[in-house]
Amino acid sequence: MPSSPTQPAPERPAAALRPEPAERARTVATRAAATICAPGVEGGRVLAHTVTRAGQVLLLVPADGNIAAAVEQAPDQDLSALLMVSDHAPVPLRRPVRAQLWLSGWATPVRREDQRAALLAFAETRPAEVLLDVGRSARLLRLDLAEVVLGEGGEGVDVSPQDFATARPDPLAAVEADHLRHLAGSHADVVELLATRVPAEVVGPAGVVRPLGLDRFGFRLRVERPLGHIDVRVPFARPITCAGQLGAAVGRLLCAARAARPS
Numbered sequence: 001m002p003s004s005p006t007q008p009a010p011e012r013p014a015a016a017l018r019p020e021p022a023e024r025a026r027t028v029a030t031r032a033a034a035t036i037c038a039p040g041v042e043g044g045r046v047l048a049h050t051v052t053r054a055g056q057v058l059l060l061v062p063a064d065g066n067i068a069a070a071v072e073q074a075p076d077q078d079l080s081a082l083l084m085v086s087d088h089a090p091v092p093l094r095r096p097v098r099a100q101l102w103l104s105g106w107a108t109p110v111r112r113e114d115q116r117a118a119l120l121a122f123a124e125t126r127p128a129e130v131l132l133d134v135g136r137s138a139r140l141l142r143l144d145l146a147e148v149v150l151g152e153g154g155e156g157v158d159v160s161p162q163d164f165a166t167a168r169p170d171p172l173a174a175v176e177a178d179h180l181r182h183l184a185g186s187h188a189d190v191v192e193l194l195a196t197r198v199p200a201e202v203v204g205p206a207g208v209v210r211p212l213g214l215d216r217f218g219f220r221l222r223v224e225r226p227l228g229h230i231d232v233r234v235p236f237a238r239p240i241t242c243a244g245q246l247g248a249a250v251g252r253l254l255c256a257a258r259a260a261r262p263s
Contacts, residue, residue, distance in 0.1 A: 017217050017239060021157045022167035025150045026051060027215070028087045028101040030173050038081040038107070041066045047138055049083065050126035055165025057103060057143040058110070058122050059083065060130055068139045071107055081107040083143055090177035091184040091211055094224055098213060099152040105145040115140060153231065170215040171242050179246070180211045193257045194219055197234045216240045218253070
């Protein structure tokens with residue numbers, strides 16, 4: 001397992017609830033930015049990847065690429081490989097990478113008789129046009145997991161492959177980016193109000209508060225300071241279970257923030 005690159009600063013410890021590592025790992029796995037490496041192949045191109053509802057990691061690679069060739073040449077077509085997925089903030093930040101996920105195991109072709117079921121499972125979690133190219137310019141592989149590591153501030157956290165397979169992504173994962181972009185672009189007043197829930201000593205005299213993340217437990221904010229940054233949580237009154245509950249949860253949070261502001 002390669003050493004992880006520079007990660008965002010750890011979140012400030014708090015009593016607020018937050019996702020378990022397996023849930024965060026599954027959420028990061030939904031992000032599109034990914035690359036794969038294997039012995040003799042660094043930075044292989046990934047056309048698309050997904051984790052199915054059953055927890056199977058599937059990926060599409062160019063049929064004429066280095067990874068497809070390495071799989072063909074590997075004993076029993078089982079290639080030791082590492083899939084790296086990056087979670088980038090959808091709004092401008094000095095350090096935009098919020099988390100990285102390392103999925104290591106063995107890449108092998110999906111058998112022809114299993115391809116239809118695998119493609120349907122792939123499309124269910126990540127409908128991608130490139131699925132139509134399987135058998136022509138794209139190769140469908142599965143990655144049998146041996147190790148899962150989540151990098152999200154500080155050192156990486158090990159997640160068991162079993163916990164990863166049975167966990168579910170955050171229910172806001174698909175809508176988070178649009179909500180954060182709208183918040184950052186059109187609602188500076190709301191960001192300012194959320195910032196009042198952050199202790200003044202954390203923000204400091206020169207700190208700038210920006211939206212960083214949104215999940216079923218609440219908002220994550222980044223306080224950018226001249227010599228670094230710190231990430232903090234502003235929780236909902238209670239975790240939500242679906243995107244349909246988001247508006248009410250945000251409304252309650254903002255009402256509480258307004259009520260707590262000095263007159």
